[in-house]
Amino acid sequence: MPFDHREEHIDDRMLILQANIDDMNPEYCSYVTDLLLEQGANDVYWIPIIMKKGRPGVMLNVLTDDEGVKRMEEVIFRETTTLGLRYLRASCHRLGRELHRVDTPWGPIQVKAGFHQGELVQFAPEFKECEQAAKTYGVPLKQVYDEVRRRFMERSRA
Amino acid sequence: MPFDHREEHIDDRMLILQANIDDMNPEYCSYVTDLLLEQGANDVYWIPIIMKKGRPGVMLNVLTDDEGVKRMEEVIFRETTTLGLRYLRASCHRLGRELHRVDTPWGPIQVKAGFHQGELVQFAPEFKECEQAAKTYGVPLKQVYDEVRRRFMERSRA
Amino acid sequence: MPFDHREEHIDDRMLILQANIDDMNPEYCSYVTDLLLEQGANDVYWIPIIMKKGRPGVMLNVLTDDEGVKRMEEVIFRETTTLGLRYLRASCHRLGRELHRVDTPWGPIQVKAGFHQGELVQFAPEFKECEQAAKTYGVPLKQVYDEVRRRFMERSRA
Amino acid sequence: MPFDHREEHIDDRMLILQANIDDMNPEYCSYVTDLLLEQGANDVYWIPIIMKKGRPGVMLNVLTDDEGVKRMEEVIFRETTTLGLRYLRASCHRLGRELHRVDTPWGPIQVKAGFHQGELVQFAPEFKECEQAAKTYGVPLKQVYDEVRRRFMERSRA
Amino acid sequence: MPFDHREEHIDDRMLILQANIDDMNPEYCSYVTDLLLEQGANDVYWIPIIMKKGRPGVMLNVLTDDEGVKRMEEVIFRETTTLGLRYLRASCHRLGRELHRVDTPWGPIQVKAGFHQGELVQFAPEFKECEQAAKTYGVPLKQVYDEVRRRFMERSRA
Amino acid sequence: MPFDHREEHIDDRMLILQANIDDMNPEYCSYVTDLLLEQGANDVYWIPIIMKKGRPGVMLNVLTDDEGVKRMEEVIFRETTTLGLRYLRASCHRLGRELHRVDTPWGPIQVKAGFHQGELVQFAPEFKECEQAAKTYGVPLKQVYDEVRRRFMERSRA
Numbered sequence: 034m035p036f037d038h039r040e041e042h043i044d045d046r047m048l049i050l051q052a053n054i055d056d057m058n059p060e061y062c063s064y065v066t067d068l069l070l071e072q073g074a075n076d077v078y079w080i081p082i083i084m085k086k087g088r089p090g091v092m093l094n095v096l097t098d099d100e101g102v103k104r105m106e107e108v109i110f111r112e113t114t115t116l117g118l119r120y121l122r123a124s125c126h127r128l129g130r131e132l133h134r135v136d137t138p139w140g141p142i143q144v145k146a147g148f149h150q151g152e153l154v155q156f157a158p159e160f161k162e163c164e165q166a167a168k169t170y171g172v173p174l175k176q177v178y179d180e181v182r183r184r185f186m187e188r189s190r191a
Numbered sequence: 192m193p194f195d196h197r198e199e200h201i202d203d204r205m206l207i208l209q210a211n212i213d214d215m216n217p218e219y220c221s222y223v224t225d226l227l228l229e230q231g232a233n234d235v236y237w238i239p240i241i242m243k244k245g246r247p248g249v250m251l252n253v254l255t256d257d258e259g260v261k262r263m264e265e266v267i268f269r270e271t272t273t274l275g276l277r278y279l280r281a282s283c284h285r286l287g288r289e290l291h292r293v294d295t296p297w298g299p300i301q302v303k304a305g306f307h308q309g310e311l312v313q314f315a316p317e318f319k320e321c322e323q324a325a326k327t328y329g330v331p332l333k334q335v336y337d338e339v340r341r342r343f344m345e346r347s348r349a
Numbered sequence: 350m351p352f353d354h355r356e357e358h359i360d361d362r363m364l365i366l367q368a369n370i371d372d373m374n375p376e377y378c379s380y381v382t383d384l385l386l387e388q389g390a391n392d393v394y395w396i397p398i399i400m401k402k403g404r405p406g407v408m409l410n411v412l413t414d415d416e417g418v419k420r421m422e423e424v425i426f427r428e429t430t431t432l433g434l435r436y437l438r439a440s441c442h443r444l445g446r447e448l449h450r451v452d453t454p455w456g457p458i459q460v461k462a463g464f465h466q467g468e469l470v471q472f473a474p475e476f477k478e479c480e481q482a483a484k485t486y487g488v489p490l491k492q493v494y495d496e497v498r499r500r501f502m503e504r505s506r507a
Numbered sequence: 508m509p510f511d512h513r514e515e516h517i518d519d520r521m522l523i524l525q526a527n528i529d530d531m532n533p534e535y536c537s538y539v540t541d542l543l544l545e546q547g548a549n550d551v552y553w554i555p556i557i558m559k560k561g562r563p564g565v566m567l568n569v570l571t572d573d574e575g576v577k578r579m580e581e582v583i584f585r586e587t588t589t590l591g592l593r594y595l596r597a598s599c600h601r602l603g604r605e606l607h608r609v610d611t612p613w614g615p616i617q618v619k620a621g622f623h624q625g626e627l628v629q630f631a632p633e634f635k636e637c638e639q640a641a642k643t644y645g646v647p648l649k650q651v652y653d654e655v656r657r658r659f660m661e662r663s664r665a
Numbered sequence: 666m667p668f669d670h671r672e673e674h675i676d677d678r679m680l681i682l683q684a685n686i687d688d689m690n691p692e693y694c695s696y697v698t699d700l701l702l703e704q705g706a707n708d709v710y711w712i713p714i715i716m717k718k719g720r721p722g723v724m725l726n727v728l729t730d731d732e733g734v735k736r737m738e739e740v741i742f743r744e745t746t747t748l749g750l751r752y753l754r755a756s757c758h759r760l761g762r763e764l765h766r767v768d769t770p771w772g773p774i775q776v777k778a779g780f781h782q783g784e785l786v787q788f789a790p791e792f793k794e795c796e797q798a799a800k801t802y803g804v805p806l807k808q809v810y811d812e813v814r815r816r817f818m819e820r821s822r823a
Numbered sequence: 824m825p826f827d828h829r830e831e832h833i834d835d836r837m838l839i840l841q842a843n844i845d846d847m848n849p850e851y852c853s854y855v856t857d858l859l860l861e862q863g864a865n866d867v868y869w870i871p872i873i874m875k876k877g878r879p880g881v882m883l884n885v886l887t888d889d890e891g892v893k894r895m896e897e898v899i900f901r902e903t904t905t906l907g908l909r910y911l912r913a914s915c916h917r918l919g920r921e922l923h924r925v926d927t928p929w930g931p932i933q934v935k936a937g938f939h940q941g942e943l944v945q946f947a948p949e950f951k952e953c954e955q956a957a958k959t960y961g962v963p964l965k966q967v968y969d970e971v972r973r974r975f976m977e978r979s980r981a
Binding site for chain 6: 525527530554555556557558559560561564566580581584585588589590591592593594595596
């Protein structure tokens with residue numbers, strides 16, 4: 034029985050912010066990612082690129098809705114070294130999602146299930162919970178992860 | 192004498208579908224690529240990215256026209272682990288193209304020629320045919336490839 | 350005292366030209382970058398990608414305004430091996446910029462400062478001038494770079 | 508019941524051959540990989556690197572035993588554009604391996620199991636067989652793969 | 666005044682363990698890194714590679730001394746999907762190191778200084794402490810980082 | 824007629840120096856590369872890697888003989904931010920090399936030819952000379968490069 038649910042939908046008001054950076058200490062990257070997610074970014078990712086004079090740079094990418102742009106810009110200009118950024122328009126198609134709870138020898142673990150036109154097409158154990166269980170019980174993470182998947186599969190077949 | 196021909200043109204109805212994936216067995220990538228091309232994708236490529244918590248992920252990119260979106264989505268949601276994807280609008284400028292046949296010591300091999308405003312700007316031997324000839328005749332692939340290019344150049348100069 | 354100044358602004362008429370290339374001698378890349386910048390490209394960068402049949406290709410990206418598209422295309426089709434390219438619409442948000450001059454033991458060196466809503470958020474020594482000073486005076490580049498930053502910071506605090 | 512078996516062992520006579528390449532058509536890569544594997548390479552992989560003048564090159568890596576070096580060199584010098592290569596000494600620790608057969612709704616599929624000090628630590632469905640089954644039966648590849656894993660896990664628990 | 670000190674030295678008993686992985690959920694990477702560091706690895710890093718059939722894989726690299734090899738192997742075989750790994754011999758040249766304490770408006774922050782043949786060649790603020798100060802005081806991380814560097818430089822010049 | 828010649832040989836006294844760097848301004852990379860080559864490095868290349876906490880770093884690689892190690896270390900410690908480096912032993916197999924001169928419509932251009940066991944296996948136009956000719960005569964670089972190759976091939980066939 035899912036305890037959380039969202040319908041499949043398409044969101045047309047999304048933007049991708051991009052900034053090419055070749056003069057920043059790469060240590061900053063994960064800090065910047067976390068701040069952007071805290072400020073409501075839908076996604077943050079970095080693409081390795083080769084810039085002028087063959088410099089190994091990174092391109093910061095932030096997915097946000099229109100309302101979030103200002104907040105994202107604040108973080109990007111404050112915390113990175115970029116002198117500008119680009120916006121690209123994008124639409125996002127998001128699958129229907131349900132959260133399920135699966136019982137395991139290491140306690141209950143959530144599984145996120147994805148639905149396309151009403152049909153189950155994805156399911157993935159919540160990674161953080163698997164990590165926590167693996168650490169607490171001293172079992173390999175992959176064993177926890179695989180067992181959660183196995184149990185979810187069995188239930189879905191029933 | 193070219194035996195196939197297409198005019199240079201710009202196509203404004205193209206879309207790039209993108210999905211960031213950090214929880215999929217990378218072995219699936221080439222299988223997914225092949226399925227998408229079979230379903231009519233104009234191009235498929237993967238970009239290595241760094242995702243949340245520093246995870247080495249990949250971004251699937253599929254170039255398609257409006258009519259192909261549904262079919263591409265079917266494949267992406269069925270065969271990858273993503274819970275969503277993005278669309279970006281794009282226009283494609285495609286060079287005029289001709290296929291030529293070049294005779295070589297290892298049989299005829301096709302060359303794809305590209306034209307910009309009526310002028311020859313590109314030409315490339317069909318890679319698969321060069322591979323096949325190299326295997327069949329036991330010669331280095333680069334020798335076949337270079338020889339095809341050399342012969343096409345000579346003919347173009349005549 | 351800045352001797353050069355530009356206001357923060359957003360430019361909505363920008364385009365990103367993209368071409369996926371898997372059959373070009375990678376030596377050409379920096380030559381192509383330089384030609385595009387000479388022709389007025391706002392930025393040029395290359396993204397490593399994985400193409401059909403798992404080929405390690407590169408995606409050329411050129412940021413340009415509408416007026417520059419024709420010139421960029423000339424260079425791309427003449428100098429690379431691509432048979433086509435894509436356009437994506439983008440807006441560019443550029444910080445206010447000032448050039449400052451900082452005196453150092455190795456002569457004056459410029460610093461580019463970036464302003465967001467009137468506030469100083471970025472500053473970076475001109476890299477080429479730091480390189481030149483490091484070579485001329487036989488000091489480590491990072492020492493020059495750090496010293497220019499330190500002096501700019503002190504001045505800004507005063 | 509495994510039908511194939513190899514003991515865990517360490518092999519001290521291995522070499523890694525490396526060649527940095529920045530002037531080769533990247534289309535050649537997979538062809539070269541296949542030839543090297545046919546000639547008995549233990550493994551072949553390519554590392555994206557940045558070479559002189561910021562060129563995006565690739566480093567070919569070939570794992571081989573002493574006996575194979577000559578054959579590998581033949582292929583590398585014939586088929587790539589490199590003017591030299593490096594050897595690094597390496598030892599290989601290989602897990603004990605067993606091949607198992609798992610029955611699925613899409614026919615039997617092999618699973619390769621890995622043993623460290625007598626304990627099962629890895630298992631992976633044979634990818635090619637999963638691909639074949641997915642194509643033949645029109646089911647998602649990930650469903651085949653997951654089901655094979657699920658069945659192997661159940662059997663191992665029994 | 667440094668409160669911690671280590672002499673410059675070369676350590677000849679080091680090993681690099683390498684495992685090429687193309688069938689593992691990339692989410693596992695950071696978890697594996699953390700476990701290896703907890704078990705005493707001198708360094709852990711991942712290299713993006715292209716494997717057989719053009720699969721985008723990763724190569725796990727673990728730097729360890731002879732004594733640590735067994736513990737590293739336990740983690741690698743338990744927690745990743747690899748069926749084997751390689752050892753390469755390596756020597757490590759480590760600079761002399763001192764930890765210094767620098768007072769800032771946001772409290773004291775440590776700086777790690779590196780010495781080559783008795784001369785100061787490196788210094789870097791402790792990143793975690795800068796992050797903590799930036800979060801606590803709501804200032805940009807780069808401002809904290811730069812200020813610590815500026816103060817350390819001033820002191821070194823005195 | 825070649826005007827320069829070197830025999831095929833294997834050099835067993837080579838070392839690869841490696842340093843993982845995650846806190847350096849990437850702008851420095853090409854400057855460091857140039858200094859190392861000036862100091863006699865046999866080769867310098869950078870590998871994109873993922874370091875602790877998912878930071879996108881780079882691994883500097885310098886190929887040198889025993890005599891060059893001290894000079895390389897001076898540059899690396901002075902000019903990068905690393906606190907240490909690794910040495911790996913390597914042998915280098917270098918093809919026999921000849922420099923040839925090819926006449927073209929844009930003047931003479933050198934071709935470097937590589938020989939394995941007395942047989943011609945490689946040839947490559949000198950890139951810098953092709954660039955220079957392309958700029959001087961306003962022709963596409965690829966046309967110059969291809970034409971030099973074509974002429975060298977014709978001559979070799981004669």
